[in-house]
Amino acid sequence: MSMWSVDTLVPLPVLVPLFGAGLTLALHRHVRAQRTISVAAIAVALAASVALLVAADEGPVVVDIGDWAVPVGVDLVADRLAALMLTVSGVVMLCVLLYSMAQGVADSPGRDDDPDADEESEADVIPVAIYHPTYLVLAAGVADAFLAGDLFNLYVGFEILLAASYVLLTVGGTGERIRAGSVYVVVALLSSILFLTAVGFAYAATGTVNIAQLAERMPDVDPAVRLGIQLLLLLAFGIKAAIFPLSAWLPDSYPTAPAPVTAVFAGLLTKVGVYAILRTQTLLFPGHERVEQVLMVLAVLTMVVGILGAVAQDDVKRLLSFTLVSHIGYMVFGIALASEAGTAAAIFYVVHHITVQTTLFLVVGLVERRGGSTSLDRLGGLAKVAPGLAVLFFVPAMNLAGIPPLSGFLGKVGLLESGVADGSLLAWVAVVGSVVTSLLTLYALVKAWNKAFWQAPPEAIVEGTTGQAVLPRGMVGPTAAMVAVGLALTVVAGPLYAYSERAAATSMDGRTYVESVFPGGGERGTGSSNEVVGEEHP
Amino acid sequence: MIVLDTVPSGALVLAVGVLFAAGVYLLLERSLTRVLLGFVLVGNGANLAILVAGGRAGASPIVGNAPEDERMSDPLAQAMILTSIVITLALVAFVLAMAYRSWQLNGHDEVQDDVEDRRIARLAARNAPSYDDADAGEPGVSLDEEAAEIHDEVAQVTTVRAPEAPDDGRDPAPGMGRDRSQGGRDGRDGRDGGRA
Numbered sequence: 001m002s003m004w005s006v007d008t009l010v011p012l013p014v015l016v017p018l019f020g021a022g023l024t025l026a027l028h029r030h031v032r033a034q035r036t037i038s039v040a041a042i043a044v045a046l047a048a049s050v051a052l053l054v055a056a057d058e059g060p061v062v063v064d065i066g067d068w069a070v071p072v073g074v075d076l077v078a079d080r081l082a083a084l085m086l087t088v089s090g091v092v093m094l095c096v097l098l099y100s101m102a103q104g105v106a107d108s109p110g111r112d113d114d115p116d117a118d119e120e121s122e123a124d125v126i127p128v129a130i131y132h133p134t135y136l137v138l139a140a141g142v143a144d145a146f147l148a149g150d151l152f153n154l155y156v157g158f159e160i161l162l163a164a165s166y167v168l169l170t171v172g173g174t175g176e177r178i179r180a181g182s183v184y185v186v187v188a189l190l191s192s193i194l195f196l197t198a199v200g201f202a203y204a205a206t207g208t209v210n211i212a213q214l215a216e217r218m219p220d221v222d223p224a225v226r227l228g229i230q231l232l233l234l235l236a237f238g239i240k241a242a243i244f245p246l247s248a249w250l251p252d253s254y255p256t257a258p259a260p261v262t263a264v265f266a267g268l269l270t271k272v273g274v275y276a277i278l279r280t281q282t283l284l285f286p287g288h289e290r291v292e293q294v295l296m297v298l299a300v301l302t303m304v305v306g307i308l309g310a311v312a313q314d315d316v317k318r319l320l321s322f323t324l325v326s327h328i329g330y331m332v333f334g335i336a337l338a339s340e341a342g343t344a345a346a347i348f349y350v351v352h353h354i355t356v357q358t359t360l361f362l363v364v365g366l367v368e369r370r371g372g373s374t375s376l377d378r379l380g381g382l383a384k385v386a387p388g389l390a391v392l393f394f395v396p397a398m399n400l401a402g403i404p405p406l407s408g409f410l411g412k413v414g415l416l417e418s419g420v421a422d423g424s425l426l427a428w429v430a431v432v433g434s435v436v437t438s439l440l441t442l443y444a445l446v447k448a449w450n451k452a453f454w455q456a457p458p459e460a461i462v463e464g465t466t467g468q469a470v471l472p473r474g475m476v477g478p479t480a481a482m483v484a485v486g487l488a489l490t491v492v493a494g495p496l497y498a499y500s501e502r503a504a505a506t507s508m509d510g511r512t513y514v515e516s517v518f519p520g521g522g523e524r525g526t527g528s529s530n531e532v533v534g535e536e537h538p
Numbered sequence: 539m540i541v542l543d544t545v546p547s548g549a550l551v552l553a554v555g556v557l558f559a560a561g562v563y564l565l566l567e568r569s570l571t572r573v574l575l576g577f578v579l580v581g582n583g584a585n586l587a588i589l590v591a592g593g594r595a596g597a598s599p600i601v602g603n604a605p606e607d608e609r610m611s612d613p614l615a616q617a618m619i620l621t622s623i624v625i626t627l628a629l630v631a632f633v634l635a636m637a638y639r640s641w642q643l644n645g646h647d648e649v650q651d652d653v654e655d656r657r658i659a660r661l662a663a664r665n666a667p668s669y670d671d672a673d674a675g676e677p678g679v680s681l682d683e684e685a686a687e688i689h690d691e692v693a694q695v696t697t698v699r700a701p702e703a704p705d706d707g708r709d710p711a712p713g714m715g716r717d718r719s720q721g722g723r724d725g726r727d728g729r730d731g732g733r734a
Contacts (some may be wrong), residue, residue, distance in 0.1 A: 049694055072614060148566050152618050166632055175643045181679045184648065189629060190565065196622055198582045201616065204591030252652035318653075522691060528551045 006055040010063040010076045012048035012463050013086055013143035015040045020156030021136035028129035032329060035101055038132045038306075042097055042139060049083065049143075056083040057437035057502070061515040062149065067114050070208050070517060077149035079513060081347060081412065085146045085275055088351050091485060092267045092358045093139050095478040100131070101360055102474025130167065137326035138164035138264070145272050149517060151199050151209040154276060158240070162188050164270060169259045176256050184253035191239035198232035205229065215283045230285045236276065241273030243332055244302040247325045252310065253326075255374075259365025262317065262387045266324050267358030274331045274517055281335055282343065282507045295336035296426045303329030303437040310444045316364050316374045322442055323400065324357055326496035330437075333430050334415050337422050344504035345414030350401075351487055352407040359396040359482040365454060366471055366479060367393065376448060380457030389471070390453045394470035395483050397449060399490075401442035407489040410497065411436055549588045570637035570647040572632060581626040585619045592616070661702030 020041030024034045058178050060079035078086070141161025148154040152328040168190070170181035203209050205225050206217040218226060235246075242250040250270070252261050285291070307328025313319040314394055331353070334346025363375060370386050371379045399406040412434060419431040489496060506512045557579045564576025593614025597604030599613035644650075651659070727729040
């Protein structure tokens, strides 16, 4: 391994942000240095991810951390799926970071607006000293979860990102955030424990927690035990991904956080859960029809129940949180099809949804600033006073609803096509459910757009506008960039969809993954601890 | 595929079961402190489960340290448990801080109803305009304040340092304090149903 081989890049998306987190914590008195370090760390991680995206197309890139032999040591695997997720999350994290920094600058305390807005702005001032380190830890955790080639390391990745998310969600410690945070934290703790228990069971059943080795050994495990482990993992990941009926925590907790935090949570955290489901279902438990049927039913319920919740909301943040839950259903639908086409569509949809959902939450942050509220009853007429903002909201909203030719439409068409190709009754139900959900999404978002931007504002607002007349350029810039990324996904949809198809092919066919971790059939590495495991569990 | 030598770990398996049962019971409580204790118990249960998964105990897992004829214990399980203990420690510290902050703000550390629940409660209350809220459970929380809270207008909600925290200590049965404070609303809902 030469010093500059592509392997060197694999740990960077985890290590650089973690290192940056330590550095920013040490430099908590120097705000400018903190900002520079944070942006640099995320940018380096993103650059490494892009390089991996190219490299992984040739075949998965595997690294043993600290040169410890694979089944015992921890390996990081960057295959197409992981590299794609890393890249998208890197783009999102960078844009949100820039946005939040601009917000931090703009939110200098001491604004004298009406008491309500004052309360809002006070709560939105993020203590910079802890914000940057926590944000970087979150980035490291997300990257670690994507790269983990080891079930326990996946657990650790989850814990890193969750611990960071606890801090970010309750930042400032206001009453409302503590209320929302306590629900969020307790639910997340429960899912973590379930995950840890599942890891223990998998280890007991197979004697390994390495995903590649698990993929080799799982078929030999007693079917009942295997089903138990599969369902326990699904339960744990289902809570994280907010699949109905495990989704009730999400719309309540996300909207209370500051706008950039909500944006990055909505974009990334649930998708890490979806990624974990995709990874474990395709590699470890392929072809279990019953579970796939259950997943399909849950997918339809997630879509429909989620979007009905969104229709009933009169607050844009809560509305978007419900659409977030609803659209998780699309990805689960793709996974539940358990076909290459379905998985490919799900992967494409994940990429699209991370971008669009984050963008929408960022725009809502701007709306809150401009209109002084996120409640649809207290907003109005924004299209006249802020036409640019109206466009920024409209484009991703139409993208989410799936209006052609945007990427949301392409993702949904992919899912519908593979659903029809599947042809089973449940798949047809899911197809109908997807279309209905898509229409209801359009309804909910158009309603929100009409109320906030189009219709005449309520009189109370005309008299005393609570918002700021000028939006900080530093916040508008990253939001516009995210909208542009969403549009770019449409432009490059051809190559991107082809990449998703190749990623789906590798993750559906476990051999590529296993062989890249254990070239030549499992004799990789010669650590002596390797033999102990072999003895313990022949 | 793998047959564990279960005899020595039978007690451990039993302990895992007891820890999980007690932990889940506590997790279902409403007070954050109890939830935290539940999390600690379940976490320890999960760690013990991993230890059992590592198989029978043996010599210390250092190559060359154990006699030839003796088996080593599984170091991987121990390494994983150590990691998860550290994680649990950090999370416990965080939840403690959060519970304390909740007590500072509200005078109790109970997990509160989410917005949707309160909204439904408000609708129920609205359907009964003749309802006299003088005997609504929590002292000092009127319907207006509740509605303000539901609109997420935190500023207008007076923080009530309810004399509930000391009450909790004297409670004969766990969870009773919560039941009492919830009683008002539940009773009101019940009456609504009757009237409808």
